[in-house]
Amino acid sequence: MSPEEWFNSLPPVTKIYLVGAVGTTIAVTFGIISPYSLLLDYTLVFSKFQIWRLVSCFFFFGPFKMSFLFQMLILGRYFNLVESAQYNPSDPRKTAEMVTFVSFGAISMLIIAYIWRMLDIRPPLIFLGPAMSFMVMYVWSRRDPHMPISFWGFSIKSWHLPFVMLVMAILMNSNPTLDLMGIFVGHLWSFLTEICPQTYGLRLIWTPQFLYDIFDNGSAVGYQRPMPRTGGYRLN
Numbered sequence: 001m002s003p004e005e006w007f008n009s010l011p012p013v014t015k016i017y018l019v020g021a022v023g024t025t026i027a028v029t030f031g032i033i034s035p036y037s038l039l040l041d042y043t044l045v046f047s048k049f050q051i052w053r054l055v056s057c058f059f060f061f062g063p064f065k066m067s068f069l070f071q072m073l074i075l076g077r078y079f080n081l082v083e084s085a086q087y088n089p090s091d092p093r094k095t096a097e098m099v100t101f102v103s104f105g106a107i108s109m110l111i112i113a114y115i116w117r118m119l120d121i122r123p124p125l126i127f128l129g130p131a132m133s134f135m136v137m138y139v140w141s142r143r144d145p146h147m148p149i150s151f152w153g154f155s156i157k158s159w160h161l162p163f164v165m166l167v168m169a170i171l172m173n174s175n176p177t178l179d180l181m182g183i184f185v186g187h188l189w190s191f192l193t194e195i196c197p198q199t200y201g202l203r204l205i206w207t208p209q210f211l212y213d214i215f216d217n218g219s220a221v222g223y224q225r226p227m228p229r230t231g232g233y234r235l236n
Contacts, residue, residue, distance in 0.1 A: 011089035013098045014079040021075060021129060024059040035060055039126040042117055054110060061129045071130055078137040092215040100207040105135045108185045134182025138162045142190050
């Protein structure tokens with residue numbers, strides 16, 4: 001498969017996020033925009049009404065180097081796997097549900113980052129893209145947690161993958177905070193959308209009707225969304 005064919009095969013949300021992340025990094029690299037105009041700064045959000053920072057902080061993954069390519073690999077692969085398997089791209093309603101999933105993750109991370117700021121914990125959480133990638137990888141790993149996968153020649157179960165990646169980050173002297181945030185938010189999503197309905201009979205998250213209308217040109221009016229299988233499992 002050629003790069004063009006691979007790109008064209010990507011589902012819509014994955015494609016938009018990947019293009020946004022790569023495009024943002026290119027713009028920063030060539031000095032078109034400054035990374036300081038992208039980072040999450042709640043003081044500027046509230047005092048200067050720079051609300052774009054609530055979104056832009058998810059699109060910058062750092063300068064072009066190995067860590068950036070590694071992040072793009074995770075983003076492209078696991079966003080694609082989750083969206084293709086759980087949110088059928090040929091169904092506009094499923095695309096709306098994928099947007100709900102990503103929006104839940106983003107809002108949760110923004111809340112955590114705000115609490116982090118209020119507690120004055122260092123370093124501050126200013127770019128949240130890596131946490132989003134880790135969240136999606138975690139949700140993918142819980143869909144079929146006991147599926148064997150190969151990781152650098154070693155056979156592990158799929159639910160081990162986020163934790164193996166976390167340990168690798170620590171061994172490479174990387175700050176694991178964003179990885180842990182992604183795992184936490186991913187498990188929260190799985191708990192609220194899978195475990196809560198099945199165990200407690202509570203449905204706490206659903207896709208708003210206006211999103212169905214946007215992606216389905218209004219044909220989703222009156223549509224009763226079935227509960228999607230999001231792959232939530234208890235850690236074991």
